Ligand SMILES: Nc1ncnc2c1ncn2[C@@H]1O[C@H](COP(=O)(O)OP(=O)(O)O)[C@@H](O)[C@H]1O
Ligand SMILES: Nc1ncnc2c1ncn2[C@@H]1O[C@H](COP(=O)(O)OP(=O)(O)O)[C@@H](O)[C@H]1O
């Protein structure tokens with residue numbers, strides 16, 4: 001098993017940047033599902049629970065798909 | 078519920094999104110919705126961007142972020158030891174910016190005020206600026 | 222690349238996951254693989270848990286977490302001002318725990334050593350403990 005794990009590690013390294021984006025898109029999908037189920041905005045914990053991740057991770061993932069710019073700044077620069 | 082945290086980062090613009098996320102992660106204890114989370118993060122983002130751009134300009138420096146939860150009140154202070162604000166009333170005015178040449182919008186403080194319940198500004202020229210943002214969270218999620 | 226951050230939190234066990242994810246988010250600057258990220262987070266988690274349980278026991282106190290990136294070297298220090306470690310060599314031994322009654326595994330330091338390149342322990346009884354974890358990242362992110 002150790003061998004296989006090492007092989008996977010060396011040959012299939014999923015980068016965090018990629019995985020964060022995947023989590024973020026799933027979080028947004030789950031949010032829609034939960035809005036339909038509860039008839040209200042779900043909370044971050046509810047989304048985290050559904051995704052089986054920690055609530056802090058929802059925040060960091062969503063920020064990974066957001067541009068780090070101030071609201072009214074030009075997006076080019 | 079009572080909790081607090083302090084974060085210190087160098088004033089690099091790439092740390093703005095990190096700071097915003099850390100404050101957002103801390104806020105999750107109050108179990109906000111994504112919209113509430115985004116409001117706070119946007120306000121924090123404006124204050125941190127101001128510390129980087131206006132407070133320190135091109136000079137390096139440290140930004141301290143203190144956040145505190147007391148029952149359902151969320152508070153965050155963004156503190157720089159940069160150049161300070163000469164006229165606080167003017168700085169608060171919508172559309173006022175001291176850097177029009179940089180295509181700043183002058184709406185940072187208006188955004189903070191729109192998204193938070195309270196915005197306090199303490200500043201001294203040559204000493205630095207401390208912005209305090211507060212917001213009350215009432216949301217009790219039903220059914221858990 | 223150079224960057225650093227300092228995080229201070231009270232030693233509540235609910236802050237352990239917050240601390241771990243903040244350090245993880247800081248590390249994403251080096252765009253690690255998921256495995257690498259989890260390794261670092263697990264090591265940090267062990268050190269923070271130790272500070273909470275062994276350093277402060279049931280007494281409150283603050284935990285300082287200093288993290289630094291210098292080129293491709295990632296470093297994180299977990300510092301408490303708790304009771305300190307009497308015998309560091311013994312503490313490092315796999316399966317050694319001073320709290321067998323709490324069903325501790327005694328594997329915290331082994332996990333840190335397994336997942337990081339370097340684990341330094343500085344501790345003084347009555348003064349506190351500073352754990353330094355280091356790891357080198359060679360990974361060159363592909364395609365972005
Ligand atoms: N941390 C700070 N240090 C020094 N000056 C500041 C700081 N924050 C805000 N200011 C001043 O307040 C003005 C208004 O800020 P803001 O409403 O965010 O608009 P903008 O950032 O687009 O200029 C800035 O142009 C600047 O002169
Ligand atoms: N921050 C700390 N302060 C005081 N003692 C510590 C600290 N970290 C570790 N120790 C000591 O080292 C021992 C071994 O730690 P560890 O390998 O994590 O095992 P465990 O936490 O399961 O006991 C602990 O039982 C404790 O006596």
Ligand SMILES: [Mg+2]
Pocket residue numbers: 123126127183184185186
């Ligand atoms: Mg601004």
Ligand SMILES: [Mg+2]
Pocket residue numbers: 267270271327328329330
């Ligand atoms: Mg342990």
